[in-house]
Amino acid sequence: MDELCDADLTSLADRELIDALARLEKSLRRASAVGHNLIVEAVERSLPGKLGHKTVNKLLVGVLRISAADASARVTAAKSLGTWHALSGQPLPADLPETAAAQRDGAIGPDHARAVREVIRKIPHAVSSSDVAVAEQILADLARSATPEDVEKAGHDLLAYLNPDGDLTDGKDRKRLRGIRLGRQDQNLMTPISGHLDPETRAMLEPILAKWARPGMNNPDDPESPTGDAEHPHVDRDKLAAAAGRDTRTATQRNHDAIKEALRTLLGSGALGSHRGLPVTAIITMTLDQLEHATGIATTAGGGILPIRDALKMAERSHPVLVLFDHNGRPLHLGRSKRLATADQRLALIAADRGCTRPGCDAPATMTAVHHVRDWSKGGATDIGVLTLGCDACHALIHDGPGGWHTRTAPEGTEYAGRTQWVPPPHLDPDQTPRINHRHHPRELLQRARRKANARRETDVRRRGELRVPGVSRGERPAEDGLP
Incomplete structure (x- = not known):
């Protein structure tokens, strides 16, 4: 080779x-x-x-x-x-x-x-x-x-x-x-879906679509379109007929909008209870700047992204939570004396970490638990500055035995101060260099690449300047540098 x-x-x-x-x-x-x-x-x-x-x-x-x-x-x-x-x-x-x-x-x-x-x-x-x-x-x-x-x-x-x-x-x-498979979001933020439904699942889905995907129902492009179940007593029949006459959606688009409204109703019903200490609901994170200018994209706790305008539309029915960060992008103090993190602490970590913090892991925040950077049994505190998110599989990798990972907080003065560093076992890295997970923060990788490109450009400019010193022909160096 x-x-x-x-x-x-x-x-x-x-x-x-x-x-x-x-x-x-x-x-x-x-x-x-x-x-x-x-x-x-x-x-x-x-x-x-x-x-x-x-x-x-x-x-x-x-x-x-x-x-x-x-x-x-x-x-x-x-x-x-x-x-x-x-x-x-x-x-x-x-x-x-x-x-x-x-x-x-x-x-x-x-x-x-x-x-x-x-x-x-x-x-x-x-x-x-x-x-x-x-x-x-x-x-x-x-x-x-x-x-x-x-x-x-x-x-x-x-x-x-x-x-x-x-x-x-x-x-x-x-x-x-x-099986049902959700693909990755494309450049239009659309997600492909594929798979096979067994006969029982199809039998349960058909009546939902028959009622919720009727022409005129749950049309997001028509403010006068009735929402929910077409057979519900509160639905005005004349209003539904008028909306059906204006409905230009295809059957597949009506199916999509019906499932979307059914999911919104299910999440708002409270029937799903809680998940990892929080109510089962859509958790969306955006910055104050995005909120003020209504531009950019927000992130979900499940790892998805959506335009700010769509996020603001969903926020009309939501309970807002304000999280303040320090200059390193870490949440300000939220501490407690008990082992388990509070719901507020988990929300703050979802906004900051966005998912599992082990390098290379793409598990979204919905699939993670709150982890003590320093283990609780070893004196670790349940304070927001020393908490992080880790999925169950990655959390199991943290132990003192062979092949075990260790976690620590990046110290002040380092590039990603306050972030969780994962120290790999010797079989992965003999030097055990601490690592940061950038999978949920792609902008950091872009910024790093831009800094490297600028540094190379500046080096090239300086080198060209040295080659153009008066009295020195191209490719030669001044005699005083001691080199031939």
Whole structure:
């Protein structure tokens, strides 16, 4: 790899360049197969637990500094393609043996394997194991000479062949396939949603949409539109009919607005009780400057963002809480003599930390608990200046055993004074350099990059100035500096 990184590729002929691409791809594919077995070995040695990680996914993120999505994909692939072992030490056949063999040969890549795995996952439980094995062999053979998209398309035909009448799916299949996935917010602050509802969930959702998503109901663009349930006695029928006549929304938009209003009603009802010491409700954080100018974006305790105008609209029905910060961006004193933090302290931490403070963790504030920077059992106080947020998984990493993390408050005079520093264990960083989590404060990373860019620019300007000293030709230095 050192030779390839330093090689002059311009000397390669076209055929040699294509051959190099193909050989490199084969090596990368085989390396993925090695990665599967390394993950298997780490799991079978219980290495994550020994090093203080809750799952092997967390271990990969911490050690390799890869994304959570990448770690999840690698672990999922290792489960079906890696070589696992029985208690006696004997190797077990892979769940997808033909696919695993093709990847070990370098004939297929991770995307091919993922396409095969997704098709096999969708085969109904009632199909015999021998038919499933044949299907996997067919797809693996196809993957050796086709693209992942071709494998996916062929898989659809194969599923139709295995279940032509569509009557083999049972409760086990539905339980396995159920799920709702929220994607990341895009540049328009919109969130994609996908997944599968089981029959019972759909049956409960249908009547809600039938009443709350009727034309004219819950239309945010029409101030005269009735809100809530279309069949409720308080709804004026003539007013609803007029609103329906003005309603230009599509059916999907009406469904969205119905669910939005239903969630608002549910959160306002108090039926959900409390979560981690606070009422279950939407918690939105904005600065005083944003409030005064009605511009910018606010953040939610769940890690989402929304325009200030939308936040102010939600605030019309809210209970405002004012939190004052010092010049380091930390909340001013809120202390108590008991171990558990108050609701006010938690609100202040949500506004300041916005989520788990362990470096690299993206758990939002709604998934965290209040943590004593210095443990309560060791004399730590329940004061706002020495409290922080940590998710349950990261909180479990703080201990005195092997692989344990430690927390402390960044001292005055440092770049992020008052923030929580996490000190990693030696296997992650032999120097155990304290770290700050910037995942919930992206502006800090932008400011740091801007400072570095400005520093480089100033250095370049000074260097160019030195090269233009009168009487010294370009590339030379003054004689008095003692250098040739």
